[in-house]
Amino acid sequence: MEQITSLVQIKGIRDGLLATFSDAPWEDQRAALLFQIEERSSFFQGARLAMDVGNQILKVNDLVDLRDRLSERNVALWAVVSESPTTEQTSQLLGLATRISKPRPEEQKQYADTISDDTALFINKTLRSGTRVEFPGNIVIMGDVNPGAEVVAEGNVIVWGRVRGMIHAGAKGNRSAFICALDLSANQLRIADEVSAMLKPQKDPKPEIATINSEGRLQAELWQTG
Amino acid sequence: MTAQVITVTSGKGGVGKTTAVANLATALAADGRKVVCIDGDIGLRNLDVVMGLENRIVYDIVDVIEGRCKLKQAMIRDKHYPDMYLIPAAQTRDKNAVSPSDMIRICNDLRPDTDFVIIDSPAGIERGFRNSIAAADRVLVVTNPEVSAVRDADRVVGILEAEEKGNPALILNRLNPVLVRNNDMLSAEDVLDLLGIQLIGIVPEDESVIIGSNRGAPVVTDPKSRAGQAFRNIAKRIQGQNVPFMDLDQQSGLWGAIQKLTGRK
DSSP states (O other): OHHHHTTEEEEEETTEEEEEEOSSOHHHHHHHHHHHHHHTHHHHTTOEEEEEOTTOOOOHHHHHHHHHHHHHTTOEEEEEEOSOHHHHHHHHHTTOBSOOSSOOHHHHHHHHHHOOTTOEEEEOSOBOTTOEEEESSEEEESSOBOTTOEEEESSOEEEEEEEOSEEEESTTSOTTOOEEEEEEOOSEEEETTEEEOOOOOOSSOOOEEEEEOTTSOEEEEEOOOO | OOOEEEEEEOSSTTSSHHHHHHHHHHHHHHTTOOEEEEEOOTTSOOHHHHTTOGGGOSOOHHHHHTTSSOHHHHOEEOSSOTTEEEEOOOSSSOGGGSOHHHHHHHHHHHGGGOSEEEEEOOSSSSHHHHHHHHTOSEEEEEEOSSHHHHHHHHHHHHHHHHTTOOOOEEEEEEEOHHHHHTTSSOOHHHHHHHHOOEEEEEEEOOHHHHHHHHHTOOGGGOTTOHHHHHHHHHHHHHTTOOOOOOOOOSSSSHHHHHHHHHTOO
């Protein structure tokens, strides 16, 4: 069993427990985690667990399954930290945190190195309330951004649909970033550190683009072709 | 018989989940279906009160799970419909007394000789909600034409999509056609526009709903009530019948608008 338990490291952090996974197959590691919890069930009773899953690519089913198994053992999964954007998106969909208070500077840098200005995250669905998408490049959304959803990009954000939630482009301070959408009646738009309050819902929506204008203010204007 | 398990949920509290469960179950029983309702709100039970069965409770769902009684012993027969039962929640325990796999097990035990199992989910998106949707074949999301209720419904729909629970259907409860006409309330069209899910029924605001709940006699049994008619129609749609939407507002073309909306995906 020595071998199994060493697959997953569990230690205490400020917000509860952190389980760190290695690159071994997901099934084995999941078994190892559940085994450790059952071994010391009294210690894990009512624990709040965060997981650092490294490069594992996890689908909704994987996480739902594990979360339910954990909750049956009275362990609450509250955060999944991952280097894979797919896994991160999955966790966000399930309403799990994707950051824990422990800063991870090495990985932030790693992200910045591998993602260039022309990398985009493509999302082919409507973002509903409670969803937060963050990406260190551009974000393209084929669908609506509903009230209560948040989109944060270091680059530009393009929405082929209605925006009624919050969008932050140029999140790391890029003042030339833009936001465009078929219908831009957002709760709030942000570009770099400029914030614009509620935009009025339009009767007859037209595509718009929001940028920081020459006076340094965030402004939305109708999309002009050509 | 293999039962269909239907979970009624909403995100926000107080929008009418329990009322919807009691009314739909009663309407299905009136149509001759065998129905079992499960109160999923452990610790804050009230489906028994709305159904008028409070003083008959001996065992509850936690007793079943913890092996203190058989499933049949916790099933309380309705006063009027012999084929309708309620499995009450425990009032003195909390949500951690039930797990998603317990709910799946109980529903699977009920499936062979029941037509519909209807689960009343607690408000929120935590453990109790997850218990309630674990066994669901179909989810009905209840909302009111209010911005906060719609936003919570949107969140719930997002979670249901993420958990691949199939396409939820929407019950829009407590719509007031007069307020909508004066632009003082979100219209059915506004709500559907945002949520983008299938509409299964609109229940108009109706005082008789509250009176019925307090008396422990669901409003569907009142043939004159508009809300009761709306719930009867939803029950028919659950059984796969194609029932036209009620004309809630004779003066404007709301009915036409709703028909147009329900025609879309």
